[in-house]
Amino acid sequence: MQAAVETRDLTRRFGALTAVDALTLRIETGEVFGLLGPNGSGKTTTIRMLCGLLEPSAGSALVTGLDVTVAPEQVKQRIGYMAQKVGVYEDLTVAENLDFYAGIYGLRRGATRARLADVVAFLALGDRLGQLAGQLSGGWRQRLALACALIHQPALLFLDEPTAGVDPAARRRFWRTIHDLARAGTTVLVTTHYMDEAEQCTRLAMMSQGHLIALGTPAEVAAQVGGRGGTLEDAFVILQERDER
Amino acid sequence: MMPRFWPMFRKEFIQMRRDRLTFAMLIGIPVIQLLVFGYAIQTDVRNLPTVVLDQSRTPESRDLIAAFENTGNFRVVTHVDGRPALDAAIARGDAQAGIVVPYDYPRDLARGTTATVQVIVDAADPLSSQAALSAAAGVAQVRNLAILSRAAGRSIPLEARVRPRYNPGLRSPNYIVPGLVGVILTMTMVLITAMAIVRERERGTLEQLIVTPITKTELMLGKITPYVGVGLLQMTAVLILGRFVFDVPLTGNILLLYGVSLIFIIASLALGLFVSTLVRTQQQAMQASFGFMLPNILLSGFMFPRQAMPEIAQWLGLLVPLTYFLKVVRGILLKGVGLEALWREVLILAGFAVVLIAASVRRFRKTLD
Numbered sequence: 310m311q312a313a314v315e316t317r318d319l320t321r322r323f324g325a326l327t328a329v330d331a332l333t334l335r336i337e338t339g340e341v342f343g344l345l346g347p348n349g350s351g352k353t354t355t356i357r358m359l360c361g362l363l364e365p366s367a368g369s370a371l372v373t374g375l376d377v378t379v380a381p382e383q384v385k386q387r388i389g390y391m392a393q394k395v396g397v398y399e400d401l402t403v404a405e406n407l408d409f410y411a412g413i414y415g416l417r418r419g420a421t422r423a424r425l426a427d428v429v430a431f432l433a434l435g436d437r438l439g440q441l442a443g444q445l446s447g448g449w450r451q452r453l454a455l456a457c458a459l460i461h462q463p464a465l466l467f468l469d470e471p472t473a474g475v476d477p478a479a480r481r482r483f484w485r486t487i488h489d490l491a492r493a494g495t496t497v498l499v500t501t502h503y504m505d506e507a508e509q510c511t512r513l514a515m516m517s518q519g520h521l522i523a524l525g526t527p528a529e530v531a532a533q534v535g536g537r538g539g540t541l542e543d544a545f546v547i548l549q550e551r552d553e554r
Numbered sequence: 555m556m557p558r559f560w561p562m563f564r565k566e567f568i569q570m571r572r573d574r575l576t577f578a579m580l581i582g583i584p585v586i587q588l589l590v591f592g593y594a595i596q597t598d599v600r601n602l603p604t605v606v607l608d609q610s611r612t613p614e615s616r617d618l619i620a621a622f623e624n625t626g627n628f629r630v631v632t633h634v635d636g637r638p639a640l641d642a643a644i645a646r647g648d649a650q651a652g653i654v655v656p657y658d659y660p661r662d663l664a665r666g667t668t669a670t671v672q673v674i675v676d677a678a679d680p681l682s683s684q685a686a687l688s689a690a691a692g693v694a695q696v697r698n699l700a701i702l703s704r705a706a707g708r709s710i711p712l713e714a715r716v717r718p719r720y721n722p723g724l725r726s727p728n729y730i731v732p733g734l735v736g737v738i739l740t741m742t743m744v745l746i747t748a749m750a751i752v753r754e755r756e757r758g759t760l761e762q763l764i765v766t767p768i769t770k771t772e773l774m775l776g777k778i779t780p781y782v783g784v785g786l787l788q789m790t791a792v793l794i795l796g797r798f799v800f801d802v803p804l805t806g807n808i809l810l811l812y813g814v815s816l817i818f819i820i821a822s823l824a825l826g827l828f829v830s831t832l833v834r835t836q837q838q839a840m841q842a843s844f845g846f847m848l849p850n851i852l853l854s855g856f857m858f859p860r861q862a863m864p865e866i867a868q869w870l871g872l873l874v875p876l877t878y879f880l881k882v883v884r885g886i887l888l889k890g891v892g893l894e895a896l897w898r899e900v901l902i903l904a905g906f907a908v909v910l911i912a913a914s915v916r917r918f919r920k921t922l923d
Contacts, residue, residue: 360765362922381920385767396762400572401565412561413766457762 311374313338313465313496314359318368321354328354330519331368336498336512338464341491343510344500347549351519352500353393356467359498360390373464386414389458389466393473397454399443403434406442406457414461424460432456432486448479455486466490468499472506484509504542515545517552558768562776566750570780576746584738584788585795588731592800595730595857599685604628605649607640614660618671621697622653627689640674650676651686666705720888728803731796732887733856735789736879739815740822740850741843743785747778747826748839756836764920771915778823785819786812806886810893814886817903818879824910825875831917850876875906 314336321329329351336342344352357363359372361381370377372384397406407428411421429435432452437445442453451471458466468487472480484506487497491511499510507513508527515523515530523530527541534544570576604622608615622628631649634640643649654672662669673690677683703710721728754760763773789812796802829846833839851857853871860871871877878899885891893900 357922361920362761362765364921364923382767382769385765388765390762390765392758392761394758394761396757396759398565398569398759399757400569405565405568409561409565410766412564413558413763413768415557415767454762 310338312336312371313340313373314342314498315371316359316368317370319355319358319365319370320367321351321358321363322366327519329358332516332519332521334514334521334524336496338496339491339494340511341487341497341499341509343507343513344498344516345502345507345513345545346500346516350516352516353469355516356390356469356498356500360388360467361385386461387464389461389463391451391454391458391466391468391471393469395450395454397442397450397457400441402439402441403445403453404438406453407434407460410457410460416461424462428456428460431459431489448475448483451475451479451483452486455483459490463495465496465498468497470500470502472501472503480506504540504545507541513541515548517549522548522552556769556772556775558772559776559779562768562772563779566777567780570784580742580746580784580788581791583742584792587738587741588734588792588795589799591730591734591737592727592796595726599682600626601629602627602651602682602686603631603649604651604653605640605643606630606633607635607637607652607654608633609657610655610659612660614663615655618655618659618693618697619653621693622690625689625693627685628653644674644676647676650679650682663701725801727796727800728888729884730857731792731800731802732883733854733880734796735792735815735883736818736854736876737847737851737856738788738792739785739819739879740876741847742788743781743819743822744826744829744846745840745843746781746784747823748829748833748843749836750777750781751827751830752833752836752839755834761922764922770918770920774827774911774915774918778820778827781823782816782819785822786815789815802887804887805890807890807892808886811883811886814879814882814896814900814903817900817907818875818882821875821903821907821910824907824914827914828910828917831914850874853877854880856880875903878902878906 312335314334316332316334318331318333319329320327320331328349332351332355344355346352354363358365359370359377361377361384365378373387375384375387377384398409401409407425408421411425416424429438432455434449434452434456437449437453442450445453455468455471472483475483480503487499488509491497499506501507510527512526513524513530514521523533523544525533531539531541531544534547606619608619619630623630628651632643634643637654640652640654644652652672652674654674656670656672659669659671671694673686675683675686675690699710718724751760754763793804797804825846826843829839829842833842849870853860853863853867854874854876855871856876860868860877863871882896882899882903885896889895
């Protein structure tokens, strides 16, 4: 089966700083793959390279089988992306934001209406369509951003700290939605700081200072340190300290 | 062709309409500028406040002072008794010119020796002093000729008859208001587009936008096109106000004017796009736009005639689009000329538009570096 993401020695330097250092990673289709790591460990830079927002300094990345440096625009049609800083237009209403992204992704008129209805129903945005995005709470704004990223039915979804600044109930709802998407066949790559969210991923990669320090299912990663009974959070802290030494 | 242009256009249009500050700026700037510039810029200096020291106090001297007043350049505000009082009035700024008619003025006049009259001008402001100087020289000349021809018993041998074409009243607004169309368009169009792109970058929506398959051309054209309509609206407002508030004639082919303005607007918007590829923040965009405005106003011939500039300034003036647009807009509005006289300028403006759009599309990257 074709991998959703396959990187080989993927590297990105900013001047003297190496933000991502020879990352080799394979994410299977249909996974909910978690990317963990402290701030500055290279998670966002990795996602941005996979989306074609940053050019790799070295190495390669295949996204849905396409090389991002060769065919970035084709890749963009197949992926959805939600940035850390939610990129919805605050001075447009929910409906106008959705309409805009539907148009930008080139949905045909007839198809748009049906698809919009699906997405609105899926994320329960029906009551908010006429509201300005700027007046939504953090949780609703994040749902709208997700709706915009899903409008073209991407095969692969990148979520960069999607639940930062969102209340616990909304976070839980959001993760139910992610699992729904995965069940429907969408691959999800998500970065997070929350261990309870990491536990819900099918597999995890832990990053520190631009490289991998652990990879596997949550149970496998937890077991890597201190054997049985160790929690994911323990593993996270211990592995990171070990790496920084 | 360009299927994603329309969604972009629609979005930009809605945002423009919804942003009250932008909208107020788009309508407010032209109106305020027109009123300020239209009333304030008067290069034909009239009614210079004048102080008179008439030492002879004779019908002849009063006649002479009336001749000065009749030029319209001098307006007598006060009479004084001595030279110190006259100097003081000019020093205080109560008057900008002083006329001194000496005791022996009528006697010299009667005798046929040269009678002298002194005109003192506050030359700190070169523009108004120049007007005063030439008016004073004119008064003396006219009087001389009249006296000489009377003495010689024949009419004057030569007279140059100057006919001021296109602006017979030599009115400043006729010159300034058409130029103002260009200045306002340059200012608002460049600023608005530069801000529109940089704002998306600052708010993080540009990042979201460039992970979509939209092409650079679709993004940029969709972004600037709504403002073309704004530019045409602004121009209409200025022309209407100019016509009814300042009596500026609309002589030539208005349709042609709109056609050329369209090209100029596109060039200005393209320049704004280009600025947006050079700066990172809204504040920088604002500074860059204003920094660009100054050479436009100074070098284009909007306020100061280009012929009077040193050669290097004239050359630099050829680099700003406004220079060409001013020639077109004044040519059409005041002289009523058409493409046969202006095609060069129109071609150059079109060239600016094409080059600037191409340069911005080239510089714009669909990545974050």
